[in-house]
Amino acid sequence: MKRLYILFWLLFCCGLASAQNMPRVRQTIDTLTSETMHGRGYVFEGDTKAANYIRDRFAAAGLAPLPPSNSYFQTFTLPVNRITETPLLKVDGRTLKPGKEFVVQAASPTSIGKAKMLRLDTLIFSDAATARKFFSGDLTKYALVYRQQEAKRLRELPEAYQQKLQQAKVHIVLQKGLLTTVAQQQSNIPVLEVLESSWPVGAQKVRYSIQAEFVPAYSTQNVLGFVEGSIHPDSFLVFSAHYDHLGGQGKGVYFPGANDNASGTAMLLELAAYYGQPEHRPRYSIAFMAFAAEEASLVGSRYYVQHPVFPLSQIRFLVNLDLLGTGSEGMMVVNGKIHAPEFDLLQRINGRGRYLPQIKSRGKAANSDHYYFSEAGVPAFFFYTLGGTAAYHNVNDYARQLPLTKFPEIFELLTDFAAALQE
Numbered sequence: 001m002k003r004l005y006i007l008f009w010l011l012f013c014c015g016l017a018s019a020q021n022m023p024r025v026r027q028t029i030d031t032l033t034s035e036t037m038h039g040r041g042y043v044f045e046g047d048t049k050a051a052n053y054i055r056d057r058f059a060a061a062g063l064a065p066l067p068p069s070n071s072y073f074q075t076f077t078l079p080v081n082r083i084t085e086t087p088l089l090k091v092d093g094r095t096l097k098p099g100k101e102f103v104v105q106a107a108s109p110t111s112i113g114k115a116k117m118l119r120l121d122t123l124i125f126s127d128a129a130t131a132r133k134f135f136s137g138d139l140t141k142y143a144l145v146y147r148q149q150e151a152k153r154l155r156e157l158p159e160a161y162q163q164k165l166q167q168a169k170v171h172i173v174l175q176k177g178l179l180t181t182v183a184q185q186q187s188n189i190p191v192l193e194v195l196e197s198s199w200p201v202g203a204q205k206v207r208y209s210i211q212a213e214f215v216p217a218y219s220t221q222n223v224l225g226f227v228e229g230s231i232h233p234d235s236f237l238v239f240s241a242h243y244d245h246l247g248g249q250g251k252g253v254y255f256p257g258a259n260d261n262a263s264g265t266a267m268l269l270e271l272a273a274y275y276g277q278p279e280h281r282p283r284y285s286i287a288f289m290a291f292a293a294e295e296a297s298l299v300g301s302r303y304y305v306q307h308p309v310f311p312l313s314q315i316r317f318l319v320n321l322d323l324l325g326t327g328s329e330g331m332m333v334v335n336g337k338i339h340a341p342e343f344d345l346l347q348r349i350n351g352r353g354r355y356l357p358q359i360k361s362r363g364k365a366a367n368s369d370h371y372y373f374s375e376a377g378v379p380a381f382f383f384y385t386l387g388g389t390a391a392y393h394n395v396n397d398y399a400r401q402l403p404l405t406k407f408p409e410i411f412e413l414l415t416d417f418a419a420a421l422q423e
């Protein structure tokens with residue numbers, strides 16, 4: 001009987017982490033990556049829908065909005081170039097699949113038309129006479145086709161040649177994989193990025209359509225909430241994760257951003273739910289920051305650091321969560337080499353709990369939202385998982401392919417680490 005009782009308890013306790021939380025985590029990630037949220041940025045109000053959802057989850061978890069505004073939102077603007085219609089690309093009569101076989105480069109202007117193909121002569125990079133000849137010709141009727149590695153070399157050509165390149169109707173860059181970004185400006189050259197494997201050998205002509213709109217002051221928002229500490233309310237721990245992603249290109253293409261960063265946002269919401277319960281009330285205050293516009297080079301977190309809601313000096317430690325969807329090869333800690341005592345502490349906790357196969361560390365990097373905090377003197381780590389999926393900044397980063405290999409273990413690691421920091 002006693003043994004049965006223990007067995008029951010074991011099942012019950014082990015079940016708690018996986019049976020109770022993981023379906024909710026999956027649900028969170030499914031919601032954030034759904035078509036309704038449209039890649040959480042810049043078109044069809046995807047970012048605002050995601051922000052509303054996070055705000056409601058913060059409120060349901062019992063987080064308080066940050067004073068003095070008494071709102072969970074911190075609003076700011078940024079310039080952004082957005083692609084408002086599903087792009088079209090037909091090569092010799094065959095329509096390529098938008099999102100899967102090609103995308104519009106983020107900074108492209110509007111451009112619609114037909115063009116004959118002109119393959120870039122790579123001799124222009126090594127032979128001055130070939131370059132002179134190539135650039136003395138008329139490029140205005142052509143779609144200029146070249147490989148990704150040549151795009152970089154084109155930008156190093158003399159100014160006069162760069163000007164000439166702008167005459168081409170459209171540029172077509174052939175790539176091994178597609179990788180989209182967010183552009184804060186509009187360029188003069190319409191560019192389509194096409195999977196090399198989808199490009200027909202000896203292609204003759206294209207028809208294409210790109211609809212872009214430059215918005216000088218696009219309004220978006222960080223979502224902020226906190227739990228007041230029971231003993232040291234003026235000392236803060238901060239958990240942060242960016243909820244924005246790349247948005248979409250018209251109705252037909254959106255970037256789900258499951259690993260980047262629905263995974264970190266889901267972790268942030270799990271932590272909020274945990275610390276929002278009275279029995280888990282922390283000794284320090286804990287702030288939860290869901291940042292916008294990370295993909296536009298950390299604009300949301302930079303704005304926060306420039307407009308902090310409480311003094312940055314009150315932050316004992318910040319842990320930024322971005323790309324938490326795998327973990328078969330452990331985790332990387334950016335700034336681990338800078339904050340040695342905290343990194344050692346993290347290693348000891350991991351060893352004791354046997355959470356992750358390894359925790360690696362590196363130095364500074366401007367690669368996520370911890371960066372401006374760190375530069376402002378706030379001690380901060382950035383966690384990202386290692387191993388598993390390679391899908392990144394394209395339509396393949398969807399929820400179903402995300403293994404969430406070590407998600408429950410990282411949750412345990414984070415709460416243990418936070419507990420140790422408050423001792």
Ligand SMILES: [Zn+2]
Pocket residue numbers: 242260261294322323368
């Ligand atoms: Zn990210």
